[in-house]
Amino acid sequence: MVVVKINKNLCKGCELCVPFCPHSSIEMSRSLNDYGLHTAYFKKGYPCNGCRDCAIMCPEAAIEIFHVQ
Amino acid sequence: MVVVKINKNLCKGCELCVPFCPHSSIEMSRSLNDYGLHTAYFKKGYPCNGCRDCAIMCPEAAIEIFHVQ
Amino acid sequence: MTEKVILVGYGGQGMMLFGRLLAQAAMLDGKQVTFFPSYGTEVRGGTACYHLIVSTEEIYSPVVEEADTLIAMNQPAYLKSRDYLRPNSLLLLNSSMVRREDNYNGIEVYEIPATEIANELGNVVASNMVMMGAYNYIKKLISIPLFLNCLKQTLRGKKAALYEINKLALERGEEYLKNAYLLKAPTI
Amino acid sequence: MTEKVILVGYGGQGMMLFGRLLAQAAMLDGKQVTFFPSYGTEVRGGTACYHLIVSTEEIYSPVVEEADTLIAMNQPAYLKSRDYLRPNSLLLLNSSMVRREDNYNGIEVYEIPATEIANELGNVVASNMVMMGAYNYIKKLISIPLFLNCLKQTLRGKKAALYEINKLALERGEEYLKNAYLLKAPTI
Amino acid sequence: MSNKHLMTGNEAAAEAAIQAGCRYYYGYPITPQNELMNHMAMRMPQVGGTFIQAESEIAAIYMAYGSAAAGARVMTSSSSPGISLKQEGISYLAGSELPCVIVNVQRGGPGLGDISPSQADYFQAVKGGGHGDYHTLVLAPSSVQELADLVYDAFDLADRYRNPVMVLGDAQLGQMVEPVEFSRPPRTYFPKKKWAITGAEGRPRNIIKSFYPVKGELEEFNLYLQRKYQKIEEKEVRYEEINTYYSEIALVAYGTCARICKEVIRKASPLGYRIGLLRPISLWPFPKEALRNLSERVKAFLVIEMSAGQMVEDVRLSVLGRCPVHFYGRTGGGVPSSKAVLEKVLEIIPTVSAGPLEMAEMGLPPKVD
Amino acid sequence: MSNKHLMTGNEAAAEAAIQAGCRYYYGYPITPQNELMNHMAMRMPQVGGTFIQAESEIAAIYMAYGSAAAGARVMTSSSSPGISLKQEGISYLAGSELPCVIVNVQRGGPGLGDISPSQADYFQAVKGGGHGDYHTLVLAPSSVQELADLVYDAFDLADRYRNPVMVLGDAQLGQMVEPVEFSRPPRTYFPKKKWAITGAEGRPRNIIKSFYPVKGELEEFNLYLQRKYQKIEEKEVRYEEINTYYSEIALVAYGTCARICKEVIRKASPLGYRIGLLRPISLWPFPKEALRNLSERVKAFLVIEMSAGQMVEDVRLSVLGRCPVHFYGRTGGGVPSSKAVLEKVLEIIPTVSAGPLEMAEMGLPPKVD
Amino acid sequence: MEVLYSPPETLIRTSTHYCPGCGHGIVQRLIAEIIDEWGIRGKTIGLAPVGCAVLAYNYLDIDMSEAAHGRPPAVATGIKRVHPDKLVFSYQGDGDLAAIGLAETIHAANRGENITVIFTNNAVYGMTNGQMAPTTLLGQRTLTSPEGRSSSAHGYPLRICELLATVEGSSYLERVSITSPENINKAKEAIKKGFKTQMEKRGFSLIEILCPCPVYWRMGAVESMRFIDEEMTRTYPLGVFKDWEKIAT
Amino acid sequence: MEVLYSPPETLIRTSTHYCPGCGHGIVQRLIAEIIDEWGIRGKTIGLAPVGCAVLAYNYLDIDMSEAAHGRPPAVATGIKRVHPDKLVFSYQGDGDLAAIGLAETIHAANRGENITVIFTNNAVYGMTNGQMAPTTLLGQRTLTSPEGRSSSAHGYPLRICELLATVEGSSYLERVSITSPENINKAKEAIKKGFKTQMEKRGFSLIEILCPCPVYWRMGAVESMRFIDEEMTRTYPLGVFKDWEKIAT
């Protein structure tokens, strides 16, 4: 299974990762982080093919992707 | 008759006028002007067609050309 | 009368607008005013801190050394600016983003979840107007209609649409305070 | 012994070389020397003026205020630099280009047609060496072989061909003075 | 009341220039003077003037040089690093005797430093950061209103003396918002500049230059400049004196620091301390005479600056040992608090009676707290 | 004798730099320092060094900044207008604490001025022509030999203090030809620069910067700089004192002017006048203490400069009214004659007995003859 | 657990000072990735500009220096001459490189200075709050072109790659964008090619990267990327403008 | 008595400070001739550079200003904006225009600044005694390229017309020489065209004139002219590089 970790306090809420996920698995949260920003999160249970596109687009290097056996 | 006047004290002795005269009517003098320079002079009796080329070449605007009836 | 205010927050939290509008309204009200960003941001992000003085006398130093009021919009800014407080200061905290750190003997403290309130209204940035509503309800420094007029002047063109939400935020701030702290009369 | 010399001429008249070679020879001879262009030419043309001091003592001011010797290569330069003269000065004029303007009570004056002499030798610029020959014949500041050695060092590569003509010019200057003024013994 | 505008100092400076008839502005972005430039970008087209965002500070000052040579009222502005880049140009303006107004909204240095307020470009402004024996008039406002007023005056002074004039502000003054009134009528009539290059139609041609290659000419020109500067020193000194008559200690401060000193005086007065303030408004020419006179009356001076000690030298040069000159400064963007200044004053007070010529600190490097 | 070379000051400065281990030189042509650059163009390839004729003075100083940051010994040079252009860079060098040697062969200003000798960039060099509270060490030679020696020393000082060092010459010193001896061994061993950027192989990375955006950091850094400057002021003062012990009048002059003053002393001695000379060699740090001490012994000072009066301010600041400080200057390329200086001395002598604190001239603008 | 993506070690993990959606973050990450992949952290020296990327040294864990506004090519020259075997790159904005620093840029290129310039073109002065840059598009509104840039009042957008291509000393010039994962990968390849150009001592290389500045473009980050693709590339077409490998040697 | 040729009145009759055979004298005479022919002495403002032509105002009897080294395009901009109806030209050398002043040159061109630049390219710094210029030819010996300019050590000769042609704001760019009466006449026509470009408010014009500097080329004046024809034009081909009349408008 692929795990997508988005660091809530590095994320600036730019939304760039959202449209680039082929599975639309990332979404902006309604709640705010410590800086008062809406941040991105991986939608639980949604598919991920590990394509890394979200991470590549992220200006804050806030996204890490792992393959867990 | 065309008269070519070369101002001895404006002339810097660069010799540029010399080769451009189609009649080879200009020459450098052996004597020196006030600044210790050999200056150009129009060779007495030599032909001049009034082409102005010498004057056009002269960086010091030292040459004047007249047509005298 | 002299009121010295410190406004602190992140760059994007609208404290600049807060201060400028307040100054504008106070000026139109015939008061002396001075307002300045004590620490701007050539580098984006980071904390911005604004000094505002409103007075009926000539203002000498534009620097607020001891605040009559400190309005803090987020935690780091709050921590950095606590030294401005002295006995009898008023402290307004945006409790959505600030955790109060002290009991503050002798200091009047109000906690307003401004970001949440603004977020509910659909525009996080309006948290500044929530705070303004609360602040002015306590200090009654300027008249709200005058303030709203200044706001309207500022939000022109494309931004005109924001006027209503800001006005609403202002009212919500006032309201929140009234309800949460059961305040009735102005303290000044 | 201190000898203070002013050298003046147009940019192209080789006074720089004159002074530098003289300084070099004097230095090799164990003397103190200083030499400098008091007025260079960021703008081409115009008058150049060089100050040269040769001394057996430490040289303090490098500026020649009163010349033991003034060597003038052309009229405007001569006119501008006459103020350097004082009683007992030596004045050397390039009479090809300078008309003496005064009787100079108490000043020793020699007129050398240096440009003409050099022109006869086929190189106008060698007029500087003509003057050098005359000057050193009078002052005997340095030994001619030492000077010629310095000259040879300077005229290297493409310029080596110029050595002979310069040497000749030097001799002609000396000769001219001997013949025209019937000088015999050194005055210093 | 209705003709009061709430503006940043930067905007007020720009608007005042326009009121003074300035129709040519050349600048390059730099914090903390951006509002000045942005205001010009908006306003110049409205008044038929020229605004160019130049490719650099150097280009900007030389565009200003061109417009000044052409006879126009012209301004450029920047902040510390950008002003350093303009030093050659300022020397050229002075050497060509061209009127031009230059605003420096000082920030913390050296190098890239920071954008916080500073007064550490005092030497550069006053002693000449460029080469050669020249002076620019330097005016130092201490409020947004005065900033506007001095910019307005600067144009007249520049024209009167054919000399660049610098208005020396700081990040605080530039970015501070205060009410400002443009009470003086917009300038529309200007004295003719016969020396300007406008095309030589029907008159002998004019030349603008600072090059004097003929021996002696440059010295002659410099002596003429020195005479001009002497005249300016006689006529254009500006300063404000507060409470000095009864005081034993006089504060000396300009710009933002002077306002803090006024606060100190206000605070000290109920405590029974008699403190005065001499606020130089023109930094060059410097109010030497006023300080000299004051040195006969007070027992000590305390100079307050946002620098490691620059104007203090001019104070010492004016006072020349007649009484002690103390210094309190904050450097690198620090702004002195009225509290710290008051403490410093209280420290000095006991020493005042010890005798006027004991000057422990003098000659030593300034102490920076 | 045989290791004496007859050279212009400019060439000697260049050669001395090479002897001191300088292998990076960046410059831009300008009279009267061209011989320095031309010498570097010839010599650097011979010693495996780098010579670049930069596209401008600004590019040159920033190339020097780069090489200094990279840990090398590096030099740049220019003359007055070009040095004005380098002011931002010098402030950056000071702010980034980078060692770099800068030679200014001063010419007449302001503006394009002329190429004749001048000392009118004193303020710029000593007070800081750039922005912010910084200092460069400033060394002022008065002969070709000393020019070479001080350039050599300048590299050591620059490295020792991580600070730019300026060698302040003038057109006369630069273009004058005198014998010079390079008696000190060519430097081949240099102390390690742990702070330099060299690639962070096997160590934590290094950063060279002057930007301190976090509130308070810039002030802290400036206070550190001030402490460093104080140390330099304690340790690196250089001056020469001649004949001062028995003199009533002390001349104060540096560089070319100091040599003229020595001539004056020589001339005055047979006339029975006791004149001394204090010659500052380091202009910053300035020999304040020495002057202060001297002011207890002499009755008057006479400062001689090729300027309208710049160093005289530092003399007055050192003396602080203890005795009169007179000034004689030539500006715009004029060089004082020993005769004129002597006359000035003779003028002062009768006033000397009038009492030490009568200072007619002080506080007034310097008189320029 | 296999790591599919984690940020490069050379990229210091900290919250940046950039605005949300700013291109500088992406570009700096790419540089860090290359440094890690090639293992050249100890051999690389970077220059931070005066511009929004002024604090680049807070994010890249390598030896770095600041350079005054416009002067990175000169500073890089000074460094490279001392350390010819280190990889020296400057990171510059469009105000920095194309306005105040234009002479330094062209002359470094013309000298064939063996350095690599990472040129982030965001068509605006970000750090000073959004003034016009030499690269601002016609019609684009900025603080100093409030009615939009017009060629008559403000001149034309300056095309740096095209300009430098005429300069003989330049060896590798490419314009890329970072508007999609594909384009980001291409940008990374371009930077690699620039570094390679330098490592093989081929001379001056410059990679121009079209970067979003959502704040002063007054757009969202996603919209900014679209704007680059649809508008900005019309003025600034992507591509290789010079390549020493394609020129017969 | 009919005058076949006499120097233009705008040319002040005095001995110049130029070396024998220097090109500056010819170029300045051409400018004076045009001013006389068009009768625009009172409408023309000139800029003298810092370079050998620094004293140009001693020879041209028109309103003139000096501009600091490299800054004539900026100064001209400042003048032209005040007097849009006057003819404003700058006279610049190659050190001035192509080295220290390159940014000012390109940006003035890019703004389409309505001025005319007379650019005398003599491949050397004349006034400072013959250092290398950005335009120095490969192999050419100068004080600062004593072994001859080499592309690896000193970069390439900078071709200003070619460079400016890529800048959109430039309107008229031509390179001419003054090696013969015919070429001098062509040069005159080019300057006229430049002036016309300005008078018709067509924007930035620059005429590059290959000029001899016999002294620092270490040649006679006649030989220098031949050198231009045979050597210099190989690096700097003559011709029109941009012409607004030839571009569809």
Ligand SMILES: Cc1ncc(C[n+]2csc(CCOP(=O)(O)OP(=O)(O)O)c2C)c(N)n1
């Ligand atoms: C000499 C100087 N001039 C101006 C500035 C102000 N300044 C800081 S960053 C900047 C421009 C930034 O624009 P750009 O280079 O495009 O970088 P960006 O912020 O857009 O990434 C300017 C003008 C300065 N610090 N120094």
Ligand SMILES: Cc1ncc(C[n+]2csc(CCOP(=O)(O)OP(=O)(O)O)c2C)c(N)n1
């Ligand atoms: C700021 C500055 N830098 C350098 C100089 C010195 N300088 C005077 S003229 C000149 C270059 C002249 O070369 P060029 O522009 O080619 O004109 P030319 O003399 O060849 O006609 C230089 C570098 C100066 N006066 N000012």
Ligand code: SF4
């Ligand atoms: S790795 Fe690909 S599929 Fe997975 S979340 Fe990211 S963009 Fe979507």
Ligand code: SF4
């Ligand atoms: S791209 Fe990065 S910063 Fe932007 S929303 Fe996604 S995780 Fe957050």
Ligand code: SF4
């Ligand atoms: S006008 Fe023609 S023919 Fe007559 S002298 Fe001159 S060049 Fe010769």
Ligand code: SF4
């Ligand atoms: S061209 Fe002119 S200056 Fe040259 S030699 Fe002929 S007349 Fe004399």
Ligand code: SF4
């Ligand atoms: S202003 Fe623009 S360039 Fe600067 S950090 Fe913000 S988005 Fe990035």
Ligand code: SF4
């Ligand atoms: S040095 Fe060259 S350019 Fe200068 S005047 Fe002499 S020949 Fe002309």
Ligand SMILES: [Mg+2]
């Ligand atoms: Mg940008």
Ligand SMILES: [Mg+2]
């Ligand atoms: Mg040239």
